[in-house]
Amino acid sequence: MFKVIFRVTSERRDTAGLAGIKRAGFIPCMSKRNGNEEIYATVYRTNDMEELREAITEAAFFLEKAGRKGGQNFATVFKVNDSYLGKGIGGVLGASLGLKLGGIPGLFIGALGGLLLGEVFDIELNETYAGVYTWPMSIGQ
Template identity: 75%
Template sequence: MFKVIFRVTTEVRNTAGLREIKRAGFIPFMAKREGEEEVYEALYKSNDLEELREAITEAAYFLNKVNRKGGNNFATIYKVNDNYVGKGLGGLLGASLGLKLGGIPGLFIGAIGGLLLGEILDVELNETFVGVYSWPISIEQ
């Protein structure tokens, strides 16, 4: 699995960029705007680097259609090792706190919340830097 951080610039404030990232096959989990720059963090569920490069080019094409442009640091890529420690501990901790605070319904809600937080923790702690890709030149107008 790979984590990709996209950086694009645009003058328009809408969610079209996020939609196009999803359309390219990525699973976004964070989006923020810093001035005219939009930053998206997304996961890609594959271990093939060539497939990831094709998906990044496709994302650049889709983002270009909605007036987004990238630069030399368009896509920063991290390799994420699949671990289940964070999900297991998060689910167990969330379920036990949910049961203590909210009974049986709290058990289920706490377990789901703990699994989600554990997944984010696994991604953040088990990543290795792969590289930075610039905006594909063939897409520019």
């Protein structure tokens, strides 16, 4: 699995950039705007680097259609090692807290919330820097 952080510039304030990222197969985790710069933190489920490069080029194509431009630090890539420790601990803690506060329905809701929070912790703690990709030249012409 890979975590990719996209940085693009845009004059418009709409969600077309986020829709382009989703269309390319990335799962968005966070979206933020600083002035004219938009930052998207995403996850891509594959272990093949060539498939990831193709998906980044496809995302650049959809972002270009949405009126976004990238630069030298268009996509920062992190390799995420799959681990079940965070999901396991999060599920157990969420389920026990949900059972304590909400009974049987709270058990299921707490377990689901704990699994999701555990997944976020697994992604953040098990990442290794893999590189930075620039905006594809063929998209910019």
